[in-house]
Amino acid sequence: MQKKVQLILVAVFLCVSAKVNAQDDLSLQAILIDSVLTKNANAIVRSEDIVITINSINSVTVKTKRVVTVLNKYGNPYADLSEYYDPEVKIKKVQAIVYNALGQEVKKIRRKDFKDRSVYDGGSLIDDNRILYFEHTPTEYPYTLVYECITENKSTAWIRPWFPIGGVYLSVEESKYTVINPKKIPLRTNEKQFNGYPVDVKRGDQELTYKLSRIAAIEPEQKGPPIRELVPNAKIALKDFSLVNVEGSAMDWKSFGKWQYDNLVSGRDELSTETIRKVDALVSDAKTNREKAKRIYEYVQKKSRYVGIQLGIGGWMPMLASDVDRLGYGDCKALTNYTKALLDSQGIESYYCVVWRDDYKRNIDPEFASLEGNHVILNVPDGEKDIWLECTSQTLPFDFNDSTTDDRNVLVVKPDGGEIKRTKKYMPEENTLHTMATISLQPDASIEAEVTSVAKGLQYDWRYLTKLESVKDQKLYFKEYWDHINNLNILSMDLEDDKDNIKYQEKVKINARNYATKAGSRLLVIPNVFNRLNGKMTKYKDRKTPLVISRGYVDTDEYIINIPVGYSINKLPEVKVFETVFGIYKNSLEKIDESTLKYSRTLRINDGSYPKEKYEEYRQFMSKIRNADKSKIVLKQQ
CATH class of the missing domain: 3.10.620.30 (C8orf32 fold)
Incomplete structure (x- = not known):
């Protein structure tokens, strides 16, 4: 990816006319960006300068100048051209200039070019919040956007914080945040995640400055913490403040x-x-x-x-x-x-x-x-x-x-x-899904089944809204949930939301052609019909962030499987048990009689934050579960 970006930049630099006009800015040429910053990046903050002046407890001025180079379409959200305001906030200046890869001016966007509308979200009846915005449609990549804005706010209960790294796949060449406090109004600061980052802090009698330079793009990692918990940030608050003309301390x-x-x-x-x-x-x-x-x-x-x-x-x-x-x-x-x-x-x-x-x-x-x-x-x-x-x-x-x-x-x-x-923390044993099914396997490899699932705790939360959907969408939900079953037909559904006991029950009848695989006189069958762990986890050579399992849960499954007349199972698979700090998995298959099998499965996942070194162990645990969930048995025709 990095080499591809560099080749594109070189090609653009060599092939596009290098005529320089007075309004061009050669310092913004994309070719000048260090390769360390283009690696894994969709956009680069070339420079950001935020100056906050606390005029009084009833007035704060914010001056922003932000220069962002966008390398591809995924970086467009970082080239934001919008400013929110209301009767308390006055936008005194707003403008932007778009440059091409060579630093040549492409478009100048003045205030009159910005659109103005209510921040009406469809759920608001009364709303005096408004947004001034411009929708820029790029014609080529990379491009650079220079955005400048000055606002004045009568409310000081909330002061714009410093978040120099605004998201993933975003590099930062330089970000500077200055608070000017000429009247020496007492203020408090809260600095987080500065360790490990080259944050330059300058504290003066009337001025506070944070500066961060040359930060490569962060790639998100599976099961990692949100970026706000990883990157440096600072919050400012006044001891004495005002909120819409209501003063406080x-x-x-x-x-x-x-x-x-x-x-x-x-x-x-x-x-x-x-x-x-x-x-x-x-x-x-x-x-x-x-x-x-x-x-x-x-x-x-x-x-x-x-x-x-x-x-x-x-x-x-x-x-x-x-x-x-x-x-x-x-x-x-x-x-x-x-x-x-x-x-x-x-x-x-x-x-x-x-x-x-x-x-x-x-x-x-x-x-x-x-x-x-x-x-x-x-x-x-x-x-x-x-x-x-x-x-x-x-x-x-x-x-x-x-x-x-x-x-x-x-x-x-x-x-x-x-x-x-x-607020309440739900323990794994409170977030349960218990699934029972009676499954009839046919000689033609199709199945017919009646399945009942009961969800509690957060597993209730993840399912109960299905009852409010149309029958068509309910069927679509089950087909997506059981997408590993080919040729699935939903024959009937009975959904019950027991709000008094916070319990959600689903009773579903299904059939599916060719569920099993025919191999001569044998049928190859996956006994775990309804609850499989799907999706592979990414393997990292050098993981950077802790492993975070946000919520634990317990799944239990019991299936009665009726095998076709004339078929039998000669050898039952061994009981599988995997136990780690992250949880425990167990499945078993037992023979009830000559025509009936019972499949049992239990999966408990423990929530928690674990050192990054534990991620690979967790990934392997999940991989073992996936393989066990799709393991097959062989039924032989007598």
């Missing part, structure tokens, strides 16, 4: 959480007398607070729907509970606050919580208080345990964290201040 999560409660949450929980009467009747015969909370949660699910609210301080402050009650909609903040108000009406303690919602268990940083998170959920203390409620979902069961909010630090906003808590 905080040094830690306790004080920052109290500010959020006092200024964003408190006083927004009033409900009408009529609504409180309805809730009283709803929970009148409930024996425990948990049962009351469950009824209220399900009441909210039936009554309301999610609609984004991103207007001014409303982007941070929930709607009034009375408005949600009247209108029947709200965003995550509003629906969480509304549920909290309903619980309050019954004397049930609950707390508004800020969380990072994603599949990668992103944490609210317990060591550095700042304006974080992208979602809100509700915490209901229940004795020594915690109930967690996802109030925006109309489908998730009560007290169930799905894989977007499980096992991570969240900020619990309380009247006396903020507290960091951790």
Whole structure:
């Protein structure tokens, strides 16, 4: 790949006219890029200069100049030409210039060329966030984009952080980040992953600078941590700040959480007398607070729907509970606050919580208080345990964290201040899939089967939404899930979502032609019909990152296999057992009678973070399982 890129650059340099105009910039010639930086790269940040000037607690100016060379189509996302703004943010300058491989100017993009639209995502009803953007369509590669922008923000509760390495397959020639603080407003810094990187830090009386140079592109590694946990980054926060004209002061999560409660949450929980009467009747015969909370949660699910609210301080402050009650909609903040108000009406303690919602268990940083998170959920203390409620979902069961909010630090906003808590972690034995099947093998090598699967824990989360799909899509789901079965026909499906016990059951009847392989008078059969580990793992000569298994689980399978009349198995395979620190696998085949076999399989995977040296052992463990899952038995015709 590296040699190919270099040859292309040389060819372009030799073949394209070298006429130089005043507006050209020969320093941007792609041929000048060090081969160390082009290796494995889709794009290179030639230079990035971010200057943040803190004018006051009500004003911060951000000047950005970014030069990016894009080597191929996969690097286009790094040549971003967009800027978000709202009534608090003023874009004072925005422009860009596109250069070809020789540093010759191709296009000048002025502010008037940028398009302006609402950041309306289809789920937002009220939204004053806007985006200024230009859609550049490259005609050749490589090209270089020079982007300049100046913004002024009246809100200082969030200061743009420094993330010099913005993604994988991206090299960085130079990135510089400067904070100028002429009024010496007290600020806090949080620096992560600086070790192992040549970060140059300069601290002055009124100025702080970070600089990073000559960083080769990072290739993602299978089962590795997200890039944000690998690369250097820094966050800045002011002790005294402003958020949409609401001033505050905080040094830690306790004080920052109290500010959020006092200024964003408190006083927004009033409900009408009529609504409180309805809730009283709803929970009148409930024996425990948990049962009351469950009824209220399900009441909210039936009554309301999610609609984004991103207007001014409303982007941070929930709607009034009375408005949600009247209108029947709200965003995550509003629906969480509304549920909290309903619980309050019954004397049930609950707390508004800020969380990072994603599949990668992103944490609210317990060591550095700042304006974080992208979602809100509700915490209901229940004795020594915690109930967690996802109030925006109309489908998730009560007290169930799905894989977007499980096992991570969240900020619990309380009247006396903020507290960091951790959401529920599901142990492997809680994330179960138990599959039972009766399989009839026919003399023509086809099969007929009835299969029942019961999923719990996060395995429930990974499957339960199938019930809401059309029959056509449900059949497609099973065909994709069992894509190793050729000629598969789905004859019937019975899907049951037991939300009270958080259990999802699938009963499916299938048939498939030519499942087994005929070889003369023999039939070659894979007894593991329904639950095989597929997909190979990459082998690395020099792995760079730790092995991360995000979530553990346990699969158990029991299949009764009826063999055709006139066939028998002479020799049963040995029991296979593989045990490692990552988990355990076992399969066995036993003979019930002359016409019946029983196949059993258990796979337990343990979650955790393991040293990079352990990856190869894990890869081999997975490889053994794949081979065992597709091992065949021989049935002989008598």
